[in-house]
Amino acid sequence: MDGSTSDTPNLFGVFDQPAQLPARALPTAAEGPFAAVAIEKSVDRALDYAIPKTLVGSVVVGQRVRVPLGRGNKPNFGYVTAIKPTTDYRDPSKIKPLLGIDDKRVLIPPTLMELACWMSRYYIAPLGLVLECIIPSAVKKRTGVGYITFVQLAKPREEVQAFLEKAKAPKRRAVLARLLQLEPGHSVELLRLAKEAGVKPNTVRKLAGLGWISLKAEVDLPGMTADTLVVPATEVSIALNEDQQKVFDDILPRLSPPAGVDGSTQPSPSAGFSVNLLMGVTGSGKTEVYLQCIERVLAQGRQAIVLVPEIALTPQTARRFVARFGKVAILHSGLSAGTRHKYWQQIATGQAQVIVGARSAIFAPVPNLGMIVVDEEHESSYKQDQLPRYHGRDVAVKRAQLEKVPILLGSATPSLEMYERVRREATAGNAENHHGGTEARRATRNSADHSQRHDLKQIDQSRVAAGAKSSSVELPSVPPCLRGDSSSSNYHLLSLPRRVRGLSLPHVEVIDMKQEMRMRRGVNLFSQRLEYMLTNTVAQGHQAILLLNRRGYSNYVHCPSCQHVVTCKYCDKTMTYHRSTGEHTLSAKIMASAHAGQLHCHYCLAVNTLPTQCPECGKLLSLFGLGTQRVEEEMQRKFPDIKFARVDSDTMRSAKDYEELLGKFGRKEIQVMLGTQMIAKGLDYPNVTLVGVISGDTALALPDFRAAERTFQLITQVAGRAGRGDLPGRVILQTFLPDDPTIQAAIKQDYVGFAERELISRKEVGLPPFAxxxxxxxxxxxxxxxxxxxxxxxxxxxxxxxxxxxxxxxxxxxxxxxxxxxxxxxxxxxxxxxxxxxxxxxxxxxxxxxxxxxxxxxxxxxxxxx
Ligand SMILES: Nc1ncnc2c1ncn2[C@@H]1O[C@H](COP(=O)(O)OP(=O)(O)OP(=O)(O)O)[C@@H](O)[C@H]1O
Ligand SMILES: [Zn+2]
Structure with missing residues (x-):
């Protein structure tokens, strides 16, 4: 980055009224300095522009500027990525001058600029587009910003004095006389001036037209920043249990600020960048560990960023941060543009101490970042599926590295990428620096015996902290500069192998649906066992969660006579049948004509009516394959008295719908929630004792090498919703593939066993994380x-x-x-x-x-x- 950023004006300086130059007939400017500008559009490189004399010193890296582009010199917006004394252009005389500064604020602070450049290279995305994605459009458009007009004398005081002595107009005299009372060079707010001089604001403005005064609009910063962000914290810390305490003690030295931040001169040997993967079973109290780490960081006057997969789906988690800290900005998609801008400003001034949001919250412009937390790091929703196609977790790791701060990644089912990497790097770091890797390993094994569920045999556990004798102590004897690449020793695998308060993980019972089909007549979506457990659970006043990871009624409309399958006209995909609300059907395999509803394509969102007969042979069509609607129908038929709700993206149109529903569930007004993976995440309801997985196989057959990983994660996560209160939890897992190794691992909730097996097969075929x-x-x-x-x-x-x-x-x-x-x-x-x-x-x-x-x-x- 260019040194010119050091004299950056305050991030919240005034916005400039854009300096205008005529767009046509641009003078050429061969002399420096030059500004490299990444155009917002998709030009895939930064272009050099000459900085006009009047703007030298005002243009700084990170500002949004206006520049001419193309033959017609059409004005475009872009961001200054560097200021340089010379240009590499072959013919500097052809270089165009910059048109003006759009916003005096540094919208992209230096570290974020560096991060953006990295993203542009790494994800093959034009830098301008990356920057676009970093800055909320409300900030660019300055939505909700109020301006205050300030007035200043525009002529020498003597001249004004002389004018006052002879002028007759009493109102103008009053205004000018008031201005003369100001210290030379000072200005006063227009409205106040008008009031004090007893004139209308317009009278003051007219004086500007006559050249006596100058007006300057400044952003109403107090209006922008003073706000409701501060909510009194209502919750105090929970005393950590032994496992949590060990993890916390392990991380603690890495949370200390770099030298000088807290007045200390000695840098802590472990401060700086580190990657900490917290592998904690469901309900092990990971969130409490995040909260207490953040508390430390805030006490040092620094801020923290917390990424969650989707705010709307994790309102409970988000609320815990607000309850604990007060000055929390929750960046959710329902924010108005004005609020979004206000939050941005509050974040940039350090007023917001904790920023909680989905993947884009990683771009929060906090001035003094202390740590980053990524909750449920395995979630694929961290990946953006449009340009720039970045992964929020990976960008978070990069930002932590650039900012030299620790990152804490938590999950009960870490992504194999992260798990493998942390395990490898942690071991490498240990072997390299410790010469005692094996010893540490032995020590770990001896004391890790309590974690029966984590079969630790196969992994190199040299850095698993909980239960180990402080195995990841930093290595004070080796100065940081000798440790080589920081990546070799800054990775730490931490674990919370047990649930809090001595609660046990739910017992998983597997139901072989092939056998079930042989035993019972007709198609039954619920096994006898699940029916029994459901009735029982509700009768005892407890609650249940049922998972089926597919919405709609049936994903397969099929002709039994000619085997024709109805596919989307525009996609190579079967259409999913969605029943119209309120419609009822009587049996699962039923004549299509008895149905009212539509065919939806889940890929292109096309909607068709359900044909009354097979388009190929004219016979009647059948509906195959399960969707949440169909399970809902069966629920209604079999359990007419149970109060239940279907939760999928068809019934939950907004975050508010979902919050309301969770409220009802929390108040026990709903006994059973049936839904897609929406309900598998982060829910913490102590009264849930039963989780039913209607079909454990839906994701297994997908033509994707991560199918097994996804299946394992989903089952383990949803199973983790059961038994979080004092009552033990039970999981009924229905499957047609009871012997599948992934299903088997999911039954045992054995992450390490699953991961080790899956990693071996990925390695054999050379798939990520080995490629x-x-x-x-x-x-x-x-x-x-x-x-x-x-x-x-x-x-x-x-x-x-x-x-x-x-x-x-x-x-x-x-x-x-x-x-x-x-x-x-x-x-x-x-x-x-x-x-x-x-x-x-x-x-x-x-x-x-x-x-x-x-x-x-x-x-x-x-x-x-x-
Ligand atoms: N030390 C503790 N003592 C008692 N209760 C605790 C402790 N730590 C956390 N809890 C409580 O245990 C519950 C589960 O904790 P938390 O939600 O942090 O678990 P988690 O590991 O994040 O779960 P999941 O990954 O399943 O969402 C919460 O209600 C929390 O308040
Ligand atoms: Zn389609």
Whole structure:
């Protein structure tokens, strides 16, 4: 970054009235300094502009500016990424001057600028687009900002004095006389001046037209920042239990501020960047550990950012932060533009101490970051599925590294990427620095015996903290500079192997649905066991959660005579039947004509009516496959007295709907919630004693190498909702594949066992986390054309990859070969290491072959391969 940022005006300086230069007939300016500007549009590089004399010193890195672009010199917005004395342009005389500063504030502080540049490189996204995504549009548009007009004399005091002596107009005299009372060079608010002079504001303004005074509009900062953010904290810390305390003590030294921040001169040897993966079973009190770590950081006058997968789905978690700290900004999608801007301003001034939000909260411009927490780090909703296709968790790790602060990642089911990396780096760090890795390992094993559920045999547990004898003590004898790359020793695996208050994990009972089908007549969505348990649970006044990870009624409309399956006209996907609300059907396998409802495509959102007969042979159609609507129907029929609610994106239109529903569930007005993965996350209701998984298999068959991982995570997470109060929890897991190893691991809630097995098979076939992957999806309305373009691009990639260990796979049609009328082909790049892969992509990008367009999407570290 350029040194010129050091004299950056206060982040909240006044907004400039944009300095205007005529757009046409731009003077050329060969002299420096120059500003490199990333245009908001998708120009894939920063362009140099000359800084006009009048603006030298005012233009700084991170500001939003106006620049001419293209032949017509059309004004465009962009962000200053660097100030430089010279330019690399071959003909500097052709360089255009910058038109003006749009906003005097530094919208992108230096570290965020660095982060943006990294994202642009890493995720193959134009820098301007990355910056666009970092700054909320309400901030750019300055929504809700009030202005105050200030008045100042524009002529020498003597001249004003002389004028006063002869002028007749009493009102003007009053105004000018008042201004003369000010200290030279000072200004006064227009409204106040008018009032004090006993004139109308307009009278004052007229004096500006006559040249006597100058007016200057300044942002009403007090109005912007003084607000309701401060809510009195109502909750006090809970005393940590032994496991939590061990984890906390382990992290504590890494939470200390760098030297000087708290007046100390000695830097703590472990302060700075560290990655801490907290592997804690469901209900083990991870959130309490986050809260107490954050408390420390706030006490040092620093701020914390907390990422949660989706605010709307985790209102309980968000509330706990507010209850504990008060000055918390919760960035949820329901904020008005004005509030969003206000929050941004409050964050930037350090008034908001804790920022809680979904992935984009990682861009909060906090002035003095102390730590980052990523809750449920395994969640795929951290990945953005449009440009820039970043992963919020990975960007968070990068930001922590740039800011030299610790990051705490928590999950009961860590992503294999994170787990493998932390385990590897922690071990490497230990082996390198300790020479005692094995010893530490032995010590860990001896004392880790209480964690029966975590089969620790196979992993190198050298850094699992809880239950271990402080195994991840930092290594004071080795000065930081000798530790080599920080990544070798800054990774820590921490664990909370037990639930709080001695509660046990719920018992999981597996029901083989094949057998169930043989035993009972007809199609039964609920096994006898689940029916029994449900009745029993409700009879005892307890509550239940039922999971079915598919919405709609039936995902498979099929003709039993000719085997025709109804697919979307625009996608290679079966249509899902959605019953109209209020409609009832009488049996699961029923004539289509008895149904009223529509066919929905979950890919392109197309909606059709359900055909009355098979379009191929004219016979009657059947409905196959489960959806939440169908389970709802069966609930109504079998348990007419149970008060239950269906929770999926069709019934929950807004965050408010969901909050209301959770409120009812909390007050026990609802006995059973039936829903998609929406209800699998973070819910903490002590009265829930039963969790039913209607079909454990829905995600297993997806053509994606993460299918097993997703299945394991989902089952374990939803199982974790049971038995969080004093009563033990039970889980009924229905499956057609009771012997599948993933289902087996899920039954035992054995994360380590699952992870180790899955990692071995990923390693064998060279899939992430043992390979870096990038996926390029091309699309076109014409099948031939997309194939041809894909082949050309694959050819170029192959040339760029020659002599490297980057494999180019494809082009091949995507698993979903057509979406919304577009044919889709993909090319997958894979390499054992990240760098060569990045190099290949960079070289092809530099030739303009990956430019942003509707027809090509580059996804680095994709989370889905459909
Ligand atoms: N030391 C403690 N003693 C007693 N109760 C605790 C303690 N720590 C946390 N709790 C309580 O236990 C419950 C579960 O804690 P928390 O929600 O933090 O678990 P978690 O690990 O984040 O769960 P999950 O991952 O399943 O969402 C909460 O109600 C919390 O208040
Ligand atoms: Zn479709």
């Amino acid at each position: 870096r992957m990038a996926r390029i999806v091309l699309r076109d309305e014409e099948a031939d054309k997309v194939q041809q373009t894909a082949e050309e691009l694959a050819g170029e990639l192959a040339i760029a990859a020659a002599g490297t260990n980057v494999q180019i796979k494809g082009p091949m049609p995507c698993a979903v070969g057509r979406i919304a009328g577009y044919f889709r082909h993909q090319i997958v790049l894979q390499s054992p290491a990240a760098t060569p892969l990045q190099r290949v992509l960079a070289s092809v990008r530099a030739r303009g072959l990956l430019n942003k367009s509707e027809r090509i999407a580059v996804d680095v570290n994709p989370v889905s391969l459909l």
